[in-house]
Amino acid sequence: MTKSTTSTSTARKKRARKTTAEAAGTDQLVVDDIRDAVSQFKRERIIAAAVDCFYVHGYSNTTLESVADQLNVTKPFIYxxxxSKNMLLAEICSRGIKVSLAALNRIVTAPGSAMERMTIFSRDFMMAVLENQKPVAIYFREIKNLDPQDRDAINELRRDFDHKLIGLLDEGVAAGEFVLNDTRLAAHAIGGIASWSYVWFRPDGPAPAQQVAEEMGRLMMAMLRPDPGAPWDSGRV
Amino acid sequence: MTKSTTSTSTARKKRARKTTAEAAGTDQLVVDDIRDAVSQFKRERIIAAAVDCFYVHGYSNTTLESVADQLNVTKPFIYxxxxSKNMLLAEICSRGIKVSLAALNRIVTAPGSAMERMTIFSRDFMMAVLENQKPVAIYFREIKNLDPQDRDAINELRRDFDHKLIGLLDEGVAAGEFVLNDTRLAAHAIGGIASWSYVWFRPDGPAPAQQVAEEMGRLMMAMLRPDPGAPWDSGRV
Incomplete structure (x- = not known):
């Protein structure tokens, strides 16, 4: 994948600079950190501009020139x-699942019961998706425009997410904290509640993101532990 | 909108045929019914072929010729x-929301408590989405390719759906059957669980559609009436 090539080349440059820094003393290290930070900052600005363009006009109708124009830079700055435009799309499309997976990874290795960890995760996951509404929307609209290799890599992240979330739900069922017939379907229901928000959530809507995340987290948790006296639940196994 | 023009012209032809039928006797009426049924059958075959083409290759990469080829007919048959190809897209994109709204309309006017009606609706809604997986996927991928008028018409159906679902949830809260802080967000959570299924559901997967609809319906209902003793629910208002 081209992406890993870039990472390797960045790592190589970084190592080269580190060696120079060791010779020159700690001052050089600070400069290196700034250099990396500036490069990262530029990268994020390009991504943000591309997100806006792809979100409003769609991937096919967006040129790298129009992304450059929005940043008041030239195309070589982006290159x-x-x-390529497609590498930019792959980076954007992987954002939503990467932040969601990061939230899940934090919780999977944290101490506490499955119930305690899911309570934190349900809100963090919802918040991660709300904060990445445009990249999530772009991913679901532009799946067909992704390079097959990039699509496979993102699907691999999604499989990892599903696998770990089902594992956490299984843990809670085994401990008697959750009551579920099918933890795989419950994981899809949780994923649906969060991911779907790109369709209806408006940052300037009636409820702020934090409040929406709080309430959606509670709805997710309610699914995992239904009222034992509910009349519809006679079929519980 | 071109669609309503077509409907008017179809209605006019139908009226003309009805008059002929009145003169000729009831035999002609049967023939008219068959003519309508054949026309409807052809329409559905065209839609099914277009769904397959749009789903696999995307709207932009599909020509009306390729849809005609798949049916072994010529382009005038489709015309x-x-x-236009765009009218076909509008028809397909409205499918998922139309069947969901039909399921909701049946339940809104049915007798029974909010709890009883929601129990039926949650499964029917899930089933309607599972059975229209490809049109739902096409809608969310091709939103940008819809004619603005068609997009507005579909959004109007979605607003009607949300409004009626929130109304039913409010009814259940007022009757003490549901315990919810925010019925609008609960409606979006239910919508998310169902709509998201186009991403993960496979008709040849581990669970058949009927079983998935049953279980997702129970998860939706669990959200509406949480376990009063759940430790995460101390913030209930």
């Missing part, structure tokens, strides 16, 4: 960070 | 039923 220094992304080799 | 007799749909004036």
């Amino acid at each position: 220094a960070h992304f080799k | 007799a039923h749909f004036k």
Whole structure:
């Protein structure tokens, strides 16, 4: 994958600079950190501009020129960070699942019961999706425009997410904290509640993101532990 | 909108045929019914072929020729039923929300408590989405390719759906059957669980559609009436 090539080349440059820094003393290290930070900052600005363009006009109707125009830079500025429009799309499309997986990874390795960890995760996951509404929307609209290799890599992240979430739900069922017939379907229901928010959530809507995340987290948790006296639940196994 | 023009012209032809039928006797009426049924059958075959093409290759990469090829007919056959590729897209994109709204309309006017009606609706809604997986996927991928008028018409159906679902949830809260802080967010959570299924559900997967609809319906109902003793629910208002 081209992406890993870039990472390797960045790591190589970084190692080279580190060696120079060791010779020159700690001052050089600070400069290196700033250099990396500036490069990262530029990358994020390019991504943000591309997110806006792809979100409003769609991927096919967006040129790298229009992304450059929005940043008041030239195309070579973008090429220094992304080799193609398609690499930029792959980076954007992986955002939503990467932040969601990061939230899940934090919780999977944390101490506490499955119930305690799911309570935190349900809100964090919802918040991660709300904060990445445009990348999530772009991913679901532009799946067909992704390079097959990039699509496979993102699907691999999604499988990892599902696998770990089902594992956490299984843990809670085994401990008697959750009551579920099918933890795989419950994981899809949780994923649906969060991911779907890109369709209806408006940052300037009636409820702020934090409040929406709080309430959606509670709805997710309610699914995992139904009222034992509910009349519809006679079929519980 | 071109669609309503077509409907008017179909209605006019139908009226003309009815008059002929009145003169000729009831035999002609049967023939008219068959003519309508055949026209409807052809329309559905065209839609099914277009769904397959749009789903696999995307709207932009599909020509009306390729849809005609799949049916072993010529382009004029399609033009007799749909004036353009875009009209065909609008018809497909409205499918998922139309069947969901039909399921909701049946339940809104039915007798029974909010709890009883929601129990039926949650499964029917899930089933309607599972059975229209490809049109639902096409709608969310091709939103940008819809004619603005068609997009507005579909959004109007979605607003009607949300409004009626929130109304039913409010009814249940007022009757003490549901315990919810925010019925609007609960409606979005239910919508998310169902709509999201186009991403993960496979008709040849581990669980058949009927079983998935049953279980997702129970998860939706669990959200509406949480376990009063759940430790995460101390913030209930």
